[in-house]
Structures are given as C-alpha cells and as structure tokens.
Amino acid sequence: MIRKTGEHAIVLGAGISGLLAARVLTDFYDRVTLVERDALGGDGSRKGVPQGFHAHSLLPRGLQILEELFPGLTGEMLAEGAVPYEMIVQLRMIIGGHEFAKMPTGDTGVSSTRPFLESHLLRRVRGLPNLATTDRSQVGGLATREGRVVGVRIAGDDGEREIPADLVIDAMGRGGRTLAWLESMGFDRPQEETVKVEVAYATWYLRLPERALGEDRMIIVGTYPGRPKGAALCAVEGDRWLVTLGGVAGVRPPVDPEGFFAWLDEVAPADVAAAVRAAEPLGEIGTARIPTSVRRRYERLSRFPEGLLVTGDAICNFNPIYGQGMSVGALYALAMRECLREGTGDLARRYFAAAAKALDPAWQLSSGADLALREAEAARTPLARMLNAYLGRLQRVAAHDPQVAVAFSRVSGLLDPPSALVRPAVLWRALRG
Template identity: 45%
Template sequence: MSERIGDRAVVLGGSIAGLFAARVLADHYHRVTIVDRDVLLGTDGPRRAVPQGRHIHGLLARGQQILEELFPGFTKELAAAGVPVRDFGTSLGWHFAGRPIRKVDTDLVCVSAGRWRLESEMRDRVALLPEVTFLEGTDVVRLRGTPSGDRIRGVQVQAHDGSQEARWLDADLVVDATGRGTRVPRWLREMGFPQVEEEQVKVDLTYTSCDFATPLPADPIGDGIAVIAVATPGSPRGATLARLPDRYSLSLNGLLGDKAPTDYSGFLEYARTLPVPSVHAAVRDAEPLGTPVAFHFPASVRRRYERMSRLPEGLLALGDAACVFNPIYAQGMTVAGIGAIVLRDHLRRGPGAPSRAYFRDLAAAIDAPWDMSAGGDLGFPGVRGRRTLKVRMGNTIMPRLQAAATRDAEVSRAFMRVAGLVDPPAALMNLPLMSRVLRPSRHR
C-alpha cells in the first residue's frame, strides 16, 4: 500500500482518462470522487456525453501494457469474454497508398474491445476500489481557490437535472479529465490566471462509421483484428475495418472537408473509392446494423500548461483535457494511460510536488505521440499548423519508410513498435534501420 498524501482527490470526468486517474489516485488518497454528468454505473453501450463513442477506438500496444500494469489480469479477462486479443504486428493489416506492409511477430498485444466495452470493464474494476466513489448525473460548475488564489481547493457541483442546488466539494487535488470540451482553461482565466497556450493542427476531419453483422460475406481480416487503409497525401481517404466481439465496424475518414456520406448507398460508394479494394468488397453485400453515423473533428489541440507563467497548485489534467489527438491515429486512450503513469510517478514524490513539475513531465511524455500525429497531418499540404524543420524532415523520410515496410520485416517491426507507442520515433532513425529504408529496391 502506497503512503497516503491527502484526504480527498476529485476527478472531473469518468471516461477512460478519468478511470485511469482514479485508479492511480486510489493508492495515494483516502477518498477519490469521480464526478460525471452521465449515469455511469451499470451502463452499457455508448454514452451521450461521448459523441465519438459509437466509432472505432483502438487501444495501442503501450496502452495494453499500462492497463495490465494497473489492472492485473485485465487482458486475460477480456479474452475469456470473447474480445479479440492478438499480436499487434500480425493482427493489423496496415496499408499505405494501397500497399500492405509486412506482417511480423512483435510480442506486443492488440486488444479489440471497442470504446464502451473497454470503459465499462475499467469502470467495474475501479468501482471495486474502497477509496473510490462515483458522483453521477452531476455537472461541475467552477473551481474553488484559496483566498490567495495560489491553490485549488475543490469544485462547485450541481445535479445535471437541476434537482439539487449547487454545492462545494472540497479536495486536496483536482484532476481534469473532462476531455476535449474542458472548461478548466476558461475557469482559470476567470480566476486571474494567464490564458493556457494552445497548439493547433487544423485537419477538418470527418469519420463516418457503420456496424455490420458477423460473419462478413468476404472477410479480409480472418483471425486478425483490423484492416487499416492509412490516408496519405497521395491517397487522402482512409478507413479502418475492425473485428469487434460481436460485430464488424467500418470507419471511413476524410480530411480537409472530404467526408463519407451518412446515407448507406453513399457510404458504400465512398468505400469503393479507397485504395484497398478488400474493404469495399467486405461490406458491399454485408448486413448493416443500423445507419452510418458521422463525427467531425476540426483540429488536434495541445494545451501547454507547462508554459504558463502562473499556475495554481492542486490542479492537474490528463487525457484529452491536456492534449486532443487526431483520432485516426488511435492514440487517445493510450496517451491517457501514459498520463496516468506520469501522475503516479508525480504522486510518489509526496504532497509537496509542484503542479508545474507534473505538467513538464506530462509534456515530455506527450511529445512523441504528438510529433507522430501532428507531423503526419502536416504532411497534407492543406492542413494548417506549424511546420518545423523536424516536421518537414519527418515527412520527407516517412514515405520511404512506409515503402520499405512493405518488403522488409525488420522495418515493419520497428514501425509497429513506434506506432504502438512502445518505442519513440527516434527508434526509426537509427543508422542500421535507415540503411534498410534507403536501400535501393527493385520493388520500388
């Protein structure tokens, strides 16, 4: 049992990031309260407060490792319940510009549970912790600071349906896990703190998803988990066809205003234009489970708390509340887990560890996935954002690396480990691997 460093911690938001945070906080605080506007306990299926919940969510290899570390036996329980669990390198059929990269054993685990199923299983585990309670159907109104304004001491909450008056919830630590729509930066500004600096990469992405009954008439996945057609500047339309526990799901994505229609015939026609014909062939004669649904994602946003000139103690953030990633890279849930590990290490330093130190460590942990997704998006000429020398160099070498991964197992394995957020992007730039990438090939 870890040493308790405070009486109560309050987590704003009960989604994946909030559950990760609560699991870590329970080792360090006597009481942990999760506040969420939705009813959470006993809920199955996508939630209203999670508009992207009906779409495919990927858990990368590093995310699975963190889940297993914080919730021992989690993967085994999912597999026993029928959730597809496979090798990250052999179960995913990655295609760049229509060309498949080599499938290789990686000893990394890929879990295809779907967003709401994964969240439900995590919530059940967290609810068993004696330190944790859920304050459901409750809105967070504002932060509460000390008279000097240098520390956050709690939040004001009220019933979402208006049945109860607002009240104060005291806390030694408040963790913002309310996601991309967080109001914490605005509340801080109203309390006299500086504006939180933001970096944005404007992609104007829409992804449109439809579920299908199993089995598919033509199944390109087989015993694997997904076929992924990655959008590239030369082939800007992308897709993920995934096998879930009880169905298949196809998500079509388009950048810069391009989007798949939500009428079924238009959805199929968009799928037909992909550079990977097997995706359209798989669903052309399949049985849809409902109509296609769309989700619009305007921009990736990184909030730079670590750069603020003044920052109150007693307030932290993780998950989408700190950094919102383009969802087609499937990094969000895994980065939330990475943030929970940063939070755990921060709490182990004791009650006097400053918030700024946490945000500096979180920024360092976010750098690699941000560079990958933001840099990849900035390879599309129409995407708006800051193109540094590092970004331009990466987008020069990446097409050659992707081409090499179609023929070279070692390059493919290295790519998988980086894409799974297990290894840093720098692992792709070592001299032996680059010699394989730049080696002339008759297949090119």
C-alpha cells in the same frame, strides 16, 4: 508501501483518462470522488462521448498500462468478447498507400468498442474501496482560497453543494473548464499549438461472413498526400465488425450504403471492399466531425494554482484517425503516479513536465502526419518536410521489408520512441530501399 499524500481527491469526468486518474489517486488519497455529468452504468455509452460510436484503438502500450493498473483486465475483456490481435500479423497496415509486410512481433492488442472498454474500467474503479462516484452532476466551478483550489461546486439531483478536496483533476475532455478557471483566478492561459485537420467520420456496424478476411482482426488504411480518404475495420465484441470511413481536410464520407461501398472500393483492398458488401448491416451509419488537433502547453506556464491538475483531452486532443488518445491518457496516469510518489510539493510543475514528455512522441507522429498532407492548413518547416519525406520512404520500404514494418509498428503503437526509426539498422534499410 505507498505513502498517502492527502485526505480527498476529486476527478471531474469519467472518460478513459478520468477513470485511470481516479485509479492512480486511490493509492495516494484516503478518499477519491469521481464526478460525471452523464448517468454511469449500462453498456458504457454516454452522451458526453459522441465519438464513442466510432473506431477506437487501444495501442499495445496503452493495453500494457491498463493491465498494470488493473491486473487481469485483459483476460476479463477477452472472456466477454473483446478480440485479441497481433501487430502486423492480424493487423493489416496500409499506410501511405503501401501495405506493410507481415512478421510475428509478439506485440499484442485488444480490439473492442469504446463503450465496452469504458464499462470494464468503470466496473473496476467502482470496486475500489476508497472511491465513490457522483453521476448526473454538473460542475459549477472551483472552490478557491488565496489562489489555491480547495474543492469544487457541483449541482445534481440533491441540489447544489461544495465538496472540499486536497486535489482536483480536470478530466472533462475537449470541454474541460481549466482555461476559463485560470483566467478567473488571475493566472495565464497556456500556449496552444493547433493543426486544422477537419476530420469527418462515418461508421457502420456490420456482421461479416465467417473468415471473410482470413486471419485479419483489424485493417487500417491511412490517408496520404493527394488522397484525403482512409478507413478502419475492427473486429469487436458481439461477433461484429466496426467499419469507420475517415476523411480529412473537409472531405466528408457518405452516409448512404452505396456511397459507403464506393468509398471502400476506392481506398481499400478488393477483398476488404467485397467482404463489406457481403456483410449484414447492424443499424444505421453514424457520423462525427473533429475540426482541429490542439495541444495546450501547460508545462511552459510559470505559475499554476495549487490543488489542480489536468489530464486527457483537456491537455491535448489529437486527430482521432491515429487512435492515440486513450493510450496517451494511460501515459498521463503513469506520469501522475510517479509524481505523487515524490509527494505534492511543486506537483503541477513536475506533473505537467512529465505529461509533456509522455505526450511528445505521439504528438510528433500525429501532427507530423497531418502536416504531411498538402491539404492541412499549417506552416511546415524545412525540417518537417525532410522528416515527412523520410517517413514516406520508410512506408514504401516497409511494404517489402518486415523489419522496417516492425520498427514502424512499434513506434506507432507507442512501444518505442520515434527516434527508433532513425537507428542505424533501420536507417540503413530505408536508404538501401
């Protein structure tokens, strides 16, 4: 039996990370309040998540965690139209210009739109008996006492009010307010690691001819040095395909149909480009831009106010082209749960250390890949150049060695740590070529 650690906790932000944090907190607090500035409900679409229109990937490890926190969630989503796929069997990976060999792995994922997933999580969270939601509410600031956070001030349809709390979670994403709050309370801001990536997206929803792509349910075409263009095609609910073009280092995908087709002709296999040309358009092409990847090193702070934690993109926002954000948010939720099981003493230090450990593999993969691009504006150490050369060799070998392809896919799916790629069996295969 889990021991309760407090009376009331508040989560600011009802995105994926906020919903998962709220779920964890209901095990430890008598009451949990989820505060969101957008209206909640409907199909899950929110103004605060403009990137929700584009391709999102719930990696296999992320799906495992969601199923652990919400038993039966996977079956519910599949019953309502989400699309299952098996890694490197029904997911075609074309990384570094090399199409990976296929081999059954048993590692499965679920493909859907971001609003679809978010709406299912929200429905589950709202069904928790000790959780309340407050939407259409702006966060005015923190309530503090002697350097400790004791609640939040919010403004909604019923005016301004202060809500007391034992713990407040900033899950407000890239627009999180903790940096400003720390300065106003006399605390240091965390160090930041930044990689300028200048990602631009263009997404089109289509209905492809039946079995136009055979057994494939997802196709990932990565960027690589010399070609800052990629694409992702995902079968999603509603018998639709979501096709996202991604450009890095300031290269922007076109927003007209002919330009869209020409981009795919350049980067995708011929059967993929032909299937998209034969598809039925389901609306207009939408766009988004992400200038930088940023990691905030909260774990290195010597002081942090009691009663406050941070999760999700407010800790680290990735280059979204790698599809890691939602799954890393799930890892943060597990870290929060494990720390709360040990009580609230020295909670911030323990939690940020655990969150950093969970984040490290995904950050190494994404930032390393970004730095491999000659177009990325960041300094590269000799070690980074050596690791990128090794990863490039692995990608070449994975085109004809299924076991290397499986090893690479398990690391990219956050099922195994990056160190799995230098295990003797994998290293030997890579060097043998």
